[in-house]
Amino acid sequence: MPLSAVHETLISHGLLPPKTLTVAVTEACNQRCAHCWKSAGTGEPACRIPAGTLCEILGEFRALGGEGVRFTGGEPLCHPQWLELLRFAVAEGFGAVSLQTNGVLLDEGRVAALAGIDFPGLSIQVSLDGATAATHDLVRGEGAFLGVMRGMEQLARGGLISRVSIFCTEMRHNLEEIPALLALAESLGVTSVTTGMLVSCGRAAGGALVRPPEPSQYLGLLQRYRDDASFRELYRRVGRVAALEWGNCSEPRGGACNFLENPYLTARGVLYPCVLCHADPYSVEGVLEKGLAAAIVEGAPIWSELLAVSRRRPDEIADCRECGERLTCAGGCLGRAWGSFGDIMAPDDRCAVRREIARHKAR
Incomplete structure (x- = not known):
């Protein structure tokens, strides 16, 4: 399919071309996390994308103007050709190539290969x-914490610690540890820690073990940021927590979600318009067989509908119409709404937190 036809199709449907492709290269995982979206590491036969097939897809994506690729899973280091895939992405000319890992398999040999x-x-x-x-x-x-600390030590020994960032899922049992986590990261030489609230789907759906934090916990974190100068400076050096950013944001978000800029490809060859929007009615199947360009053309009409839905959310969701934060929130994330409630017209699952933070700001 001519590349010009792909771009013309996207333009005709009011869509922006994809910039960064996140690929779950395998469903296999060495852990079985209680908060996993995809329920990886179940012990069932795990799918993985054959290296040759994925290289063809990455080549297509680069030819379409793709700028970056993120390798995830499962655990991407469980893919037998993980290193070959990283090297191919670099050779294709992507400006950014990211490996998303739980860190436990980062032994001396793998880190040396990365270096x-x-x-x-x-x-x-x-x-x-x-x-x-x-x-x-x-x-x-x-043993997971000990394993990731060993992995971080290997990354430091291999001269790669400056390339490392940390991601933490915010949960009820760990939110109070965010200041300590930032301090730990800095002590390891890591300069970027991003956190995001748990989405109650996958293994986390209805689970008693892991739950999203309470709004009061976020207010406590925001108050500490305002009262504790040392934490505030540490956060400015290392951290990025959505709730703290909301607490200091007053600019309108404007427009609507640009979800297709960051599409997500599963190990089973299903393409979703965003890494956060795993809504099957808005997915394209069979990508490993039909190719990425054909999948994007097939998906354009339904993603155009989804974009229209995103733009309507602030006006059609009752909670949004009455909310003073509707301009800065713009209806929130429809992907999170789908993941948490199975409804793209449900409020963002962080709605109560944002409202409490808005009230706190107004005091």
């Missing part, structure tokens, strides 16, 4: 869900 890529656009995102073993291991299993 051998020698590409300034390579980044490594490590999942760390607490500043202590008790907190992290509660959701990832006994």
